[in-house]
Amino acid sequence: MKRRFSLFSKGVLLVAVPVLFEILFVVSLFLLVVQSQQQALQRAHILSNFQEIAAASSDGYLAIFSSISYATLPTKQSFDDYNNARNKYIQHVKSIQNISSHPLTIKSVKAVTDASKIALSLLDEIDLKVQHNDLAIYEGFQYSRRAMQIAKELKAQLTNFRTEYQNALIESDEEAARFQALLQNYVIGGILGSIVIAFGLCFYFSKSIVARLKIVKDNSVRIAAEAPLNKPISGSDEITDLDKSIRGMSKIISETRESERAVLENASDIICTIDSQGRFSSINPASLRIWGYDPDDLRGRRCVDVLAEDSKTSLPSNKEALAAHPGGQFENRIIAKDGTHRDMLWSVQKSEDEQSMFCVVHDITERKEAERFKQQLTAVVSHDLRTPLTSMQGALTLLGMGALGELPEAAAKKIQILDSEIVRLIAITNDLLEMESLTSGKLELFIRETDLADLLERCKDSVETFAEQHGVKIVTASTDLVINTDADRLARVLINLLGNAIKFSPAGETVYVDVNAAETDLEISVTDHGRGIPDGYHEVIFERFKQVEEADAKQKGGSGLGLAICKSIIEQLGGTIGVESTLGKGSRFWFKLPLTCLTEHPKASRGQVH
Known part of the structure; x- marks a missing residue:
């Protein structure tokens, strides 16, 4: 199964891969530089060793020539020169014994050491003869010829050393040049590798994150437009979870829209939207039942076209005008399609940008008719009921006072009961009238x-x-x-x-x-x-x-x-x-x-x- 990394893992990968590559590159570069420095030091050692060995050979050459002067003309000066050259030669030979472990140096040191043994043996013989005054003239010449032969050998050896060391230096320089080219190629390769890794990671993240986020964004736009969503995003990272959440939200929104549509289509009140131009942009089917207008006939039509003349200016044009109506409610009258006037109660809510008004319009025609009937009934109670009751109360009072003669006790008692009932009816009538005044706000x-x-x-x-x-x-x-x-x-x-x-x-x-x-x-x-x-x-x-x-x-x-x-x-x-x-x-x-x-x-x- 194809593995999917989380966004956190991808973020770590995005950072870790270049960092790891750079660390490896820097470490490798450091090792190459160290190796280059070692090669430079080795070349310097080879050159220094050659100088030491060449000096030892030269000292041997000088010691041989000083021994010839000392053998042919043994004076104090020649002895001092010979002795100094001989000691210097011996010291140089000793000093080069452990100067390096380079194969060429070891070979050269061995050759110088072997030659020094032969030369020093001859010098010892000459010194012994001279010290005992046992050196004849012809022996001096023989020793001189032998010394010259050794001197030629030392010179030839020195020349050979110079050639070999020059070749070694040339090889070292060529190796350094090759290493320099390798180091340069390595740096170029590291830069190119970083570029390739950067572009590779960009491509990977563009494909695995950016492209998938674009799908999520497009799905959100499709939800708003009520369009079908894209195919589900595969994987198991956070973007996949987000896509699943959006799809779940889309389902809920779709169900909510269906419920709202059902509510709008079956609502007993008219629910509509009026745009900034005062035109109906949407309206539910209740308009057909209440106003007699089909919703399609009203969409795009100016709202004032259906308002009665005395209600043309009743719709608020902005939030300030709407604020004058408590709770965003006001009443007006509508001319229905059949020409009748209907009383309506509007509940209006302005959009934030004031480009639309969301309205719920309730038919209060029956309530208004009931109020008018109640007013008529109040007038009837006030004039046609309370006035006769008051007259009756006055007549009963006169009867009780004997205006028509003394009444029998039973009749007086009945009149008293009747008077109390009329008083109660008058009180009830007064309560009804007062309650009407209070509830209608006319008090x-x-x-x-x-x-x-x-x-x-x-x-x-x-x-x-x-x-x-x-x-x-x-x-x-x-x-x-x-x-x-x-x-x-x-x-x-x-x-x-x-x-x-x-x-x-x-x-x-x-x-x-x-x-x-x-x-x-x-x-x-x-x-x-x-x-x-x-x-x-x-x-x-x-x-x-x-x-x-x-x-x-x-x-x-x-x-x-x-x-x-x-x-x-x-x-x-x-x-x-x-x-x-x-x-x-x-x-x-x-x-x-x-x-x-x-x-x-x-x-x-x-x-x-x-």
Whole structure:
């Protein structure tokens, strides 16, 4: 099986191969230079040895000639010259015995040593004859002839040495020249080898890394273009793993696109993209069902072409204009293909380069019609229901007061029951109207300075009779705070909370109203000792038509709108409302208003029973 290296191994290979080659090259070059230096030293030794041997031969030649002068004319001067030459010759012969291990030097030293033995033997004979005055004239001439013969031999030997050493030097120079050429060729070969290795590694990495990375890059482009990918990259390195990851990602992206396409094609809302020219660049099939336009009819068409006249300028042209719409949402009207007008809610997101807008368009025509119907119903309740109920209440009051004569006790009791039911219907009607005003944002707040103590006292007085009927006492906090608020709306909240606390408190219990000015807000709370509220209902009871028990509406009265109205009022005043309750021990309803509502910040304390 073909082995694949990891990228780390290839990186090590890329560095290690040239470095290893350079190390081997440098080491080899160093060895060649050392060898060249050794050859140069050997040549120098050969030359030095020749000079030593030549000097020894010359000394022998001079010693022979000095012996001739000494043998033919034995004087003190000739003796001194002879003795000096002889000693010098002996010393030179001794000094060249171990000068080198070169074969030519060994041969030359042996020849000089053998010749010196013959010459010194003759010199010893001459010296002995002269010392004993036993050298006749004819013997002197004989010795001279022998000495001349030895001198010729020494001269011939020296000439032969010179020739041999010259040849040796020539061979050494030729060897050095050959070595120089070898060294030069080696350097050139090393440079060429480095170039070949560099190009080889480049080719290898280009084929095994760069080319494969280009495939990976091309695959990423193909994923964006939704085109088929290239064939899988073979191998077991990181690039292969990357290719596998990209293919896995491509599969996930493809599945996601299919899911998105399915969502777009089956979405109940219109999902579209509008380009920088205000034209539809893409739109899903919901446009056919909602607007009556086929998606192909809308692509490339200007968006304003389908907008109603009063909505032509509703589409934001840039991010600054879009920022004016909270959450990127706005409403307008569309002219459908059949000519009808449809109300639409747009949710728009601008692209980063502001070249496109991604839009989700929700049909709110039915909701708008429901709102219009609700407004009509509110008008009906306000004018056609509340007015007759008020008239009926007035008529019943007159009857109860004896305007038509004294009524029998049974009739008076029935009129009293009927009056209380009409009062309850009027309260429900008022709650419905007030809840509608709150939810539609049409409630107007009248903010003014309000003495909090007076407000609490007014609220207590409003429910005092109701509290006495239930045998419940009310305790309010004493305070000298002055706040900026809508006194009537805040009184509506307090009266509602007090009424609930009284209704659900056993006879003989006390309801407390506390005031606390903290660092960041003003808290007002109403605490009772009634049956309490289960944990699961702490949030639910602030919704419309929600009560803890269904029987409470009949037994305790109420429409289930009171706490919802309280929550809406407090939130419009910029505050929050909530409840803390323990089942069987009572409840504490509180609401907090921002500290900005205060004009003074004295400390409040719990007041006395009234």
